[in-house]
Amino acid sequence: SQELEQSPQSLIVQEGKNLTINCTSSKTLYGLYWYKQKYGEGLIFLMMLQKGGEEKSHEKITAKLDEKKQQSSLHITASQPSHAGIYLCGAERKGGGADGLTFGKGTHLIIQP
Amino acid sequence: DTEVTQTPKHLVMGMTNKKSLKCEQHMGHRAMYWYKQKAKKPPELMFVYSYEKLSINESVPSRFSPECPNSSLLNLHLHALQPEDSALYLCASSPTGRGRGYTFGSGTRLTVV
Numbered sequence: 001s002q003e004l005e006q007s008p009q010s011l012i013v014q015e016g017k018n019l020t021i022n023c024t025s026s027k028t029l030y031g032l033y034w035y036k037q038k039y040g041e042g043l044i045f046l047m048m049l050q051k052g053g054e055e056k057s058h059e060k061i062t063a064k065l066d067e068k069k070q071q072s073s074l075h076i077t078a079s080q081p082s083h084a085g086i087y088l089c090g091a092e093r094k095g096g097g098a099d100g101l102t103f104g105k106g107t108h109l110i111i112q113p
Numbered sequence: 114d115t116e117v118t119q120t121p122k123h124l125v126m127g128m129t130n131k132k133s134l135k136c137e138q139h140m141g142h143r144a145m146y147w148y149k150q151k152a153k154k155p156p157e158l159m160f161v162y163s164y165e166k167l168s169i170n171e172s173v174p175s176r177f178s179p180e181c182p183n184s185s186l187l188n189l190h191l192h193a194l195q196p197e198d199s200a201l202y203l204c205a206s207s208p209t210g211r212g213r214g215y216t217f218g219s220g221t222r223l224t225v226v
Contacts (some may be wrong), residue, residue, distance in 0.1 A: 030212070031212040033215065042220050043203065043217040048149045050212045051145075088156075098161065099169065100158040100169065101147050103156055103157075106155055
């Protein structure tokens with residue numbers, strides 16, 4: 001089965017600083033998703049990456065997919081308190097679709113004022 | 114409508130009770146999912162329905178019984194649960210096919226006493 005390793009497990013960043021979260025897969029990535037979750041709440045979709053070298057940005061968040069390295073990174077620029085939460089990467093479980101996602105263990109992000 | 118709606122938001126039940134969780138979406142998605150998330154852990158896939166038919170059961174105990182009455186509705190029937198089944202239960206939906214995006218509900222917080 002596919003495993004996703006996220007690093008770091010937790011991150012404390014001063015407001016205004018940049019940060020990067022990594023997600024490495026044990027198998028080929030067919031589709032990589034990034035979600036944000038507040039404790040006890042649902043998952044908020046951030047971005048989906050499918051092709052090697054693909055890079056997407058939304059507001060101050062940029063995600064990249066390195067298919068050869070089976071790795072994705074999530075970069076936040078000029079962090080704000082609203083960025084605090086748990087960031088989860090998820091990979092398509094199989095190639096055919098409609099099989100659900102396998103998630104990494106998450107990165108807990110704390111923004112210090 | 115771009116949401117997945119889950120009810121109830123919170124549920125407390127005894128070990129001898131029977132209860133149901135409900136999930137609804139009106140995005141025309143033909144795949145629906147149940148996930149279980151324990152505290153400080155990532156979501157874990159339980160069941161997948163594709164075109165209203167159960168396609169994946171991740172060896173879930175029979176005290177959890179899923180049902181998909183139509184393409185918009187997904188239920189999870191609960192009976193004789195154990196305290197260790199206390200968790201956040203998340204529903205998701207997606208179009209069928211790879212890389213089409215998964216939309217998650219806000220979850221039902223279940224406590225078994």
